[in-house]
Structures are given as C-alpha cells and as structure tokens.
Amino acid sequence: MIVFRYLARELLVTVAAVSAVLLVIIMSGRFIKYLAQAAQGLLDPGVLLMIMGFRLPGFLQLILPLGLFLGILLAYGRLYLDSEMTVFSATGISPRRLLAYTLAPAALVAAMVGWLSLGLTPQGIAEVERILNQQDSLTEFDTLIPGRFQTLRGGTRVTYTRELSEDRSELGGIFISETNLSQSGKNRGVSVLVAENGRQEIQPDGSRYLILENGYRYDGSPGQADYRAIEYETYGVLLPKPEVSGEASEREAAATRELFGNRDIRYQSELQWRLSLPLLVFIVTLLAVPLARVNPRQGRFLKLLPAIFLYMAYLALLIAARGALDKGRIPAALGLWWVHGLFAVIGLSLVYWESLLLWFKRRRALREVMNGQA
Structure with a gap:
C-alpha cells in the first residue's frame, strides 16, 4: 500500500500540473475569440466570464485524458530515470502489477471525465446557447462602446x-x-x-x-x-441586431437521458462520443504505462514524442469515426467501439511485449532442440 500511495500521489500531482497548463492554453485562445467579438459589439463584455465558466467542462473532458497520458509518461519516466522502478521491480512489482496500481487513479480520472461528458458539459453548452440567444435580442445601441469603431x-x-x-x-x-x-x-x-x-x-x-x-x-x-x-x-x-451565431448543435446541448433510445443516427453518435471519453481514459492508461518505460541512459523524453503521435492518431481516428457515423457510413452497432478495440489491442501488445518475445524465444529454442535430437 505504501508503494501504491506513492505512485498514485506522484501520478495525480503530475496530471494536475499538466492539465492545468493545457487548460490555461486552450481557454486563453477561446477567451481571445470571445474578447474580439465583444470588441466588435457582438457580445456584452459582462457575459464573457459566464460563457467561459460554462465552457470549462467541455474543455476539461478532453484535457483530462491527455493530461493523464502525459502525466504517466512524465511521472513514470522520472521514476525509471532515477532507478526507482528498478527498486520496485526488485521487490516484486511486475509491469502488470504496476499497470494495476495505475488503473486506480485512472478510474478516478475516468469517473470525473464521465461526470463531465454525461452531465456538466451538455448543461454548460445549453447555458452558452441561452446566453448567445439573449445577445441576439440586443441592439447596436446596447453593445456600443465609446471611442471605438x-x-x-x-x-x-x-x-x-x-x-x-x-x-x-x-x-x-x-x-x-x-x-x-x-x-x-x-x-x-x-x-x-x-x-x-x-x-x-x-x-x-x-x-x-x-x-x-x-x-x-x-x-x-x-x-x-x-x-x-x-x-x-x-x-x-x-438599430440592427448583432449577429451572434451559436457554436453547438441541438444534440450537443441535449441531456444524456434524451439520447438513450433515440434512433436518430446523429444522436446515437453523440451518445457514443460521450461514453467514449471515460473509456478513452482507461485505454490511454494501457498505452502510457509500457511507453513510459525508458532506459536511464536514454533520458525520459525519448519515447514522449512517439507516444504523443500515438495518442493523436487515437483521437484523430476517433473523431473521423464519429464523422463517418454521423453520415451513416458506419453501422451504429459498430460505431466508435472498433477504434477503442484497436487501440486496446495495441496497448495489450505493449504490456505483454516482453512476455511474447520470451515465449517466441522459448518456442524457437525448443524447436531447435527437437530438430537436433532428430
């Protein structure tokens, strides 16, 4: 339990730090966009903070899985670099046991992402749409700012x-x-x-x-x-009314309970996307734990760039599958699950890679011995 608490603390602290940095970067870009609309008189400056607050769950549901992925790579990479993982291995903590220890904080992150994607994010999007619709009722006179064209x-x-x-x-x-x-x-x-x-x-x-x-x-x-x-x-x-267009579709603002049982393929796609985000957390954990293993002589950042490319490929393929599902090119029963299945297989292959190599070597050695006896 001491090792488990130590690993969980190191991991969660790193995840929180990485997620905070990513959140600041993403929210800054979005805030600049809203600020430009306010400067043009399209938005009331008084609602900017409200809009950003309601958009926060939508940002977090995408940032937390990436933060966990990078957190595992950075935290465990440091432990490998400092030879702490070597000590853990000598005390009987195998890579599979390390994965089991990691899945516990990952479950906490997945629960938070599920809460965001299934509950808070749709509510936040609906509130943002309501605020933007209220802005449509304003006239040029209401959004006028002295001294500015x-x-x-x-x-x-x-x-x-x-x-x-x-x-x-x-x-x-x-x-x-x-x-x-x-x-x-x-x-x-x-x-x-x-x-x-x-x-x-x-x-x-x-x-x-x-x-x-x-x-x-x-x-x-x-x-x-x-x-x-x-x-x-x-x-x-x-006085004309400012033209403020909403950012989200009706399905994105719909409550999750309204998506269940809806036969519309777009609503089924939205439901699968919301359920995919918590599942994404567990699969990126499966990918990150073996990728975090580095040789102290090589440095902790050797596998960081290939790992990020792998995560980007996962997310890009997931988004592409969602778009294909929206257009009816993929059956709803297949949906987005095949993408998760593909990367789950990749993750399991990385976890058991050394065991598979050892098994193949033993089979090859056994075959050579049998051929020699013959």
Missing part, C-alpha cells in the same frame, strides 16, 4: 460614438457609415451620417431607432465626385 451586418455598417451616458440613453459625437447593397449583393454606394448628439427611441412595435440631432448625411460612391450632402436637425436610424 464597431462593425456590424457582416462589415457593411460601422458605428462610432465619442461619448455615451452611463444609462446608455444619450450619445455625443456620432459617426455611422453603411454600405448600400442591392439584392444581388452589388455595391450601390456608401451612406455616412455624422451628428452632434443622439438618443434611443423605442416604437410601439418594439423596434428601436437612434434619433440623431444636428448633423449631416453624405451619399455617394468612393472614387466619384457626385456625392450628395444633406443637413438635418433630426434623423432616425433603425
């Missing part, structure tokens, strides 16, 4: 205001540029509005207008001298 309508409209009151009811120093497109998508010129002041006005039908005061409107085409200038005291501009 904001692009809407696919880049055809640019809005700027120098000042904005705290209650977002009054504006100052307004600039609006909009490209006029025909139904065929042909550019029909540019309209530019400038005004000293502006305010928001809500009509009985729910539509919102920006009422501009004391300004000018310019209409024309770039490169031509036939611009038209109009001075006005009051001018109304319809």
